Structures are given as structure tokens and as C-alpha cells.
Amino acid sequence: MKRFAYLGFILFLMGCSQPIPETEEYPVPHHGFSPLPIPDNNPMYASKIALGERLFFDPLLSVDSSISCGTCHLPEKAFTDGLPKSVGVKNRVGKRNVPTLFNVAYHPYFFVEGGNPRLETQMLGPLETHEEMAFSLPELIHRLQADDTYPELFKEVFPDRDIDPYTITASIAAYQRTLLSGNSRFDDFYYFGDSSALTAEELRGWQIFSASCTGCHKGPLLTHFDFENIGLYEVYPDLARMRITRDSADEGKVKTPSLRNVALTAPYMHDGSLATLRDVVEHYNVGGKNHPNKSPLIQPLNLSDADKNALEAFLKTLTGK
Template sequence: MRRYSHWRRILAGGVLLLAVHAGWIQADELDKTKALYKRPSSIPFPVQNPYTPEKAALGKMLFFDPRFSRDQNLNCASCHNPSFGWEVPFAKAIGAAGAPLRRQSPTVLNRAWASHMFWDGRASSLEEQAKGPIESKAEMDIKLGDVVKRLSAVGDYRKAFNTAFPGEGITENNILKAIGTYERTLVSGTTPFDRWVEGNDSAISTSAKRGFVLFNGKARCNLCHSGWNFTDEKFHDIGTADDLDKGRFEITGKQEDLYAMKTPTLREVAHRSPYGHDGSLTTLDVVVQHYIQGGAPRPSRSPLMQPVPLTNEDVKDLVEFMKTLSSDSAAIAMPNLPVPQ
């Protein structure tokens, strides 16, 4: 412990030699690790739904339009609010008739790189994901066919669809394509961590740098929160107290998926409390404490969930690092929604 503390003091003095539980990280090894988290230079769009600015602009209008709910009181942003990391600051999202849903709403940020949507991965594309909440009785509670009728009564929407989808117009499929296109453009902003990865050594604090080493070393966070988006896009039972929600098991019926939920991105995590599929982890400190303890023991708990002996200072450093994964809040210009004429 004295040797570990000694090297922490050296790090504070600016020497690029970082201590972890298994040895030392030299400057070249640190650079290799940082490179694993470098942001991509472009957004991937599927061949079957390529990007066009007209389609994205239309999708943005649809995303914020309450005509997509039975009572015209909810839109996609009701659960995915840009002011809160494209989530909502509640343990559970609110659906039709003001009733809470069974899970916390996941962020829609960086979903262009995702292979599965929802906590349980039941949708394999953003187009499929968009349809789910619209037609869910508990959420927006309206059939897409009825949405088509509503939008078809609006002249400006007819024009917008004909521009985005020449010769096709307003169809259920085109509605989902437009929303999916817009959602793929929702990418987290450049963060202090990104600037550090790009070479600005003063972009994050010494505490956050120690946290990065812990994240990729003794704390073992990178085993699930990997890559530039800080998620392996896999499903794990992390031992939360909720034993009623069976997670991905409800989709696959496989025992290995019992209580398993998709690893969430850590991008914009400082803006997205509370945490966990059930919103039971109220702060980042509570999240780290949950992992230190290893979660509730049960047969399905991921073997990656092991108690981790971290000090209070380690916890502080990890939280400081995770805060560097959030960008400055940026105002989102709301679209002008067409009205019937």
C-alpha cells in the first residue's frame, strides 16, 4: 500500500507512470489503452435506410410530435429528453395515463452503433425499436395505421414525406425509417475525456486520470464498458435487487439470460441519473459501490461481477473519470411541427 501511494504521489507530480493492482502502466501502454476509446469519424447508416438530410429533418419532427400518442400528450422525447442525456430523471419512465413503466428509459444516444435495442435487446434495429413504444398499450398506445391517417391530414407532412420518400409518401414503413434516421444522428458530444485522448493532457484532472487506470485495471469496469461508446452491447445479470424483471430471459427463454440486461453506454452518464434498468442506483457513487460489493449473489449473476477491494479514494477517482465522459449541455432547437390546414 505504501508503494502504491508513493506512485500516486508521483503521478500527481506529472510523471506518466500510473499504478494499478497488477503493476505499472508506462506511457506507451497508456497511449495504447487510450486509443481503444477514440471516437469514430463517421456515423454508420444501414444500406436499407441510408441517410438523407430530408429524412433526418422529417424524423426530428416526428420524434417531437405528440400526434404519435393516443391522447396526443406524449412523444418520443417524453421518455428520451435531450436535457437529461436523452433519458428522463425518474426511476421509471411515464407512459399512457401517467402510469409509470416497468423500466427506466434507456438513452437513444449513439444507437447507430448498437446491435440490439431496449434493455432486453428485443429489437434489432432503430426502426423496429421506434415501433414498439408507439403501439405499446402502456406507452403511446396508438396503431401506426392511425398515425398515418393523422399525418396524412396535414398538408406540410404530405409534402415533407414526398420530399424524403419520392413517390412513396406517408407509410408506416417510411415513418419508422425517418425516426430511425434521426435517432442515428443523435451522437454524444465531444467530452473532456475525448480531448485527453486526442492529446490535451490538461483536459482532465489527475484524479480522473487515476480513475481511467482503475477503470481499465483493478476496478475491471472495462470488461463490460468497452470501446469508444463504453459498452460491449452484451447482456449481463449485475445482481440488482430487482428479481421480478427477468430481463433478456423474457425474450430468449435461455437460463443464461435470466435477469440479464444490456450494458448501457457511459457516454453523457453525468446527465443521466438515476441508473440501472430499474432506476435503483441513484448516483454514480452508488453505482460504484454496487460493483464493489459484487451485486446480489444468485446463480445467474455474471461471473464478471466480483467484489472489488477499492478504497474511498479509488471510488472518488472512478467517479471523477466517469464525469469526464459527459459533454457540455447543448440546446436542442425544437422543430416547427406542421398543423392541419
């Protein structure tokens, strides 16, 4: 959190229109993270990030002005909402669990089935989905143009442009790229070599994790970002990746999530069907359910209760400080 404050201060000093240089010095959480990937057509600067933040938390983005992006992605819950499935306008329940937005700057694609390649276009999903904001970009542009403050704010950030699809989506994406989280006790142990950062139980959990889980949950974000079927169901109610590829070999395959801050993002899985970390550990312990597409990496673990506790304790060390 100290580093966020530091970032905020730097942004403040840099003033409005100075782009943040894309260098090794960009204050990303720790040395396991590569420099922040910033697209050439959407440079980061303080006033744009501030506008994006304001839009992110503004209910004007939903059809009846009742909910914002931040209603479902709550900062205090690592940008999730604590519910099994999302709740949008008019209390419409969605199909999926709200994922964390920490470190989305590093994701190669978005959504469970990987159907959207760019953070800039991703927001059109929630904006237009009936169970989420049920609105549209043209209607949003009209509403912002008619607002008392937005026309002036947009002019300050984008002097040569109007309130348009580019300026709206670029601002919200730039803000989301600042949502970074690392610096967990796991990082002290793994990246900074502090062997006293984890307790004996957590170290035992790490042993189990590195033997059974890092085939998929690896690298700085603890995901390889591939699509995997982990045997959550024998019959998947949601085709997931197959919706995009139309290939039955992809049925039930979903984007592997990051496990950073996983202790803060219950309930779990793409449909919120597992309530607690213990339920997740039990799922993996029995090797999931049978499905023809289940990854061969998912095998029964036959853990003792002490080992289950250790694995759960390890997962809790992934919370950013």
C-alpha cells in the same frame, strides 16, 4: 456541439435530396468512432432527417396526442427523462428507466433484452406499448394523412411514396442516427493523448476503471453490448434476456449500456433502482448481490472513500462537450 452546428450547416448546404455520403469524412465525433453505419435502404438526407425530427417531437404519435418520443427522451438530459421509470400517456408508469439515445446508430440491437435488431422497427415498441404511447401504426398513418401539413411534407421527402410504415419509420430512424456524442475530456486524454485533460483524481479513477470495469464497458462507446448479470438482485423481478431466449442462464442479464454522458442520465440501471453515480459505485464496490448468473467479472473491490470519489470523478469525464 460545434460539430453539430457544422453538421447542420453541411446538411443545409446539401439541400433536400442529396444523400450524405457514407465515408470517413462523415463528421462523427472523433476518431474512436467508425464511420456512421447507414443501412442501404435508408440513406440519410437533410429533408428526411428534418421530417424525422419533427415526428420525434410531435405528440400526435400518442393515442391522446399528449406525449411525443421527446417527452421521455429529452435532449437536455442526453435524451433521458430523469425519472426512475418512464411515464407514458395518462400518467401510466412503465417498467423501465429511459435510456439515452446518443449514439444509437452504433447499437447492434435495442431494448434491455435486445429484442429488436433495427432502429427502423424499434419505434413500434413505444408506439404500441400501453404504458407509453398506446397507439398503432395504422391509426398513426390515418392521423398524419388527415393532418394539415404532413401530407405535403412527406411528398417533399418521398415524392414516390405515401405516408406509410416505411416512410414514417425511416424518417425517425434517420433522425436518431444524427444523435451523436463523443468529444469528452476522456477522449482528449485517451484518443488524443492529452495527459493534462484529466486531473490526478480522475486519472486514479481511470486506473480503477480500467482494472475493474473495462471487461464490459470498453471500446468507443464504453460497452461491448453483451448481456450481463451484474448481481443487481438476488431475485430479479424482470427476467430480462431470458424473456427472449427462455434459457434460465440468461435470467437477469441485460444489455450493457454505454457510459458516455452517464453523469447526465441518472437514475441508473434498467429499472432506475440506483439514484446516483455514488450508489452505482457502492454496488460495484461490494461486488453486487449473489445470483447464479452473476458475471465472474463482478467482484468486491474494497475501495477506500478516496478511491470511490476518484471512480465517480472519472465517470463524470465521459460527458460530451
